[in-house]
Amino acid sequence: MGHDNVMDGADHLLPLPSPGELVIQPLFPVALGQVQLRPDPLELAAQLQALLALRGGVCSNPDSGCAWTGDLNGVWQLQRHQLFAGLIAQLLDHARGYLLKLGFDLGQVALHIQRCWPVLSEPDQVVGRHHHPNAHLSAVYYLSGDGSGDCGCLRFWPQRQVNELVPGMAVGHGGPLQPTVWTGSFVDVPPRAGLLVLFPSCLDHAVLPNASADELRVSISLDLMLSAAASVQTPPEYLAPHPSQWQES
Numbered sequence: 001m002g003h004d005n006v007m008d009g010a011d012h013l014l015p016l017p018s019p020g021e022l023v024i025q026p027l028f029p030v031a032l033g034q035v036q037l038r039p040d041p042l043e044l045a046a047q048l049q050a051l052l053a054l055r056g057g058v059c060s061n062p063d064s065g066c067a068w069t070g071d072l073n074g075v076w077q078l079q080r081h082q083l084f085a086g087l088i089a090q091l092l093d094h095a096r097g098y099l100l101k102l103g104f105d106l107g108q109v110a111l112h113i114q115r116c117w118p119v120l121s122e123p124d125q126v127v128g129r130h131h132h133p134n135a136h137l138s139a140v141y142y143l144s145g146d147g148s149g150d151c152g153c154l155r156f157w158p159q160r161q162v163n164e165l166v167p168g169m170a171v172g173h174g175g176p177l178q179p180t181v182w183t184g185s186f187v188d189v190p191p192r193a194g195l196l197v198l199f200p201s202c203l204d205h206a207v208l209p210n211a212s213a214d215e216l217r218v219s220i221s222l223d224l225m226l227s228a229a230a231s232v233q234t235p236p237e238y239l240a241p242h243p244s245q246w247q248e249s
């Protein structure tokens with residue numbers, strides 16, 4: 001993997017429009033990463049069975065409309081389970097690929113798993129809108145879903161709707177602002193078994209209702225953090241030193 005998307009000075013210059021023409025250009029993209037893996041059917045079946053066993057008799061969080069999430073139920077270190085360790089190592093490889101594309105020098109930073117937990121969403125269950133202020137990079141891997149979105153899309157919202165010009169006007173209520181590609185207020189990712197999604201942890205997201213009649217929606221979430229690499233003698237000030245160099249008071 002090379003630094004094939006590194007910008008140079010010329011890339012900061014927007015092309016100028018032809019005379020008399022209105023040109024609107026998209027600026028400042030959010031980096032949503034997606035990788036489609038090919039899960040081994042037998043391994044996938046074993047993982048699904050293991051997650052059901054970890055959920056046990058509790059099927060919600062605890063509101064019956066909210067999906068069961070392992071982070072609130074003591075199951076937040078899935079990477080330490082033998083059945084998931086290989087998969088999660090594979091997901092981390094892709095997370096490093098994402099960091100590389102964002103311009104990070106992988107020799108200078110270390111990527112840490114902070115939490116890794118399953119989310120099981122029964123029909124009609126949701127996960128409300130939230131973000132992960134504790135982490136830097138978040139990831140979701142799907143163990144179910146056919147790509148149709150029936151079992152509940154992952155919805156993302158932008159941090160700020162700068163194109164609304166008047167904040168809040170895209171909310172609706174028959175206002176004069178119609179949704180366009182410039183004012184669309186969210187994007188949805190339909191789950192598909194084997195799909196990995198990577199996104200900045202600060203981005204608001206939610207899981208829409210599982211509208212399938214009987215399909216369980218199953219995913220694994222990861223919260224990842226960046227620090228300076230352990231080998232870095234003087235960490236740059238914007239990066240936490242490697243945790244092995246921390247001292248608990």
Ligand SMILES: [Fe+2]
Nearest residue numbers: 130131132205
């Ligand atoms: Fe989340």
